[in-house]
């Protein structure tokens with residue numbers, strides 16, 4: 486069972502929920518439990534795992550096109566084929582180059598060129614590290630430099646997730662392609678939200694995407710008590726499952742920011758996460774029935 490933890494923006498509590506859900510359930514379930522960090526641009530779950538063992542690492546490479554200006558006839562086919570506006574061509578100046586920072590390695594330009602003017606170089610995009618934690622595991626995807634190319638790393642992370650385990654995946658924030666890739670195989674998505682108008686607006690984009698993807702999901706409200714009740718009313722009107730609300734508590738924020746696992750020090754929060762897990766499991770079973 487793959488459980489994706491998601492939010493439209495950073496700072497809503499995704500990592501807190503992923504880490505504490507993992508520690509709340511890992512010793513009370515029979516299955517192995519895998520904690521997964523797919524927030525590949527700034528992975529930070531490793532801060533919360535004391536004594537990380539030696540990792541098994543896989544480097545994720547991509548192919549970046551390079552254009553030979555001497556062989557190029559400036560026909561413009563590659564520019565036309567590139568859906569990401571990643572090729573700059575100034576025909577009169579005899580200049581053409583790939584803008585690496587925008588290239589998604591799709592390979593369309595190589596296919597388009599009839600003059601063999603485009604070759605490809607291999608570049609390390611990031612890595613996937615896998616750690617054994619007794620019966621459980623921690624898997625981290627990490628991008629070396631910020632590029633618009635999240636999917637090869639997320640796909641490699643997903644390859645490492647075993648089907649016989651319960652996996653809890655901290656997804657990239659937002660509702661764009663990396664998020665969609667991260668939740669693609671999820672059996673259930675936990676959407677994090679905050680009260681207030683902005684929280685409701687942010688949530689709507691992800692809800693629409695998950696409905697389009699026909700995903701099972703529920704909303705977990707973090708720092709509840711801060712803001713008006715509009716979010717609760719909206720969720721009720723739309724008949725959206727509310728998994729729980731975590732009340733705002735300065736102690737939780739302090740423990741989390743110090744790299745502590747809150748559920749190991751707060752029995753009430755541990756019980757809340759166990760009940761969230763029970764609701765998720767029931768939701769997944771209902772979907773399979």
Ligand code: SF4
Nearest residue numbers: 567588589591592594
């Ligand atoms: S590989 Fe794709 S994104 Fe990159 S320059 Fe070529 S067509 Fe554009």
Ligand code: SF4
Nearest residue numbers: 557558560561563598
């Ligand atoms: S398709 Fe090939 S020949 Fe045409 S502009 Fe691009 S690199 Fe040059």
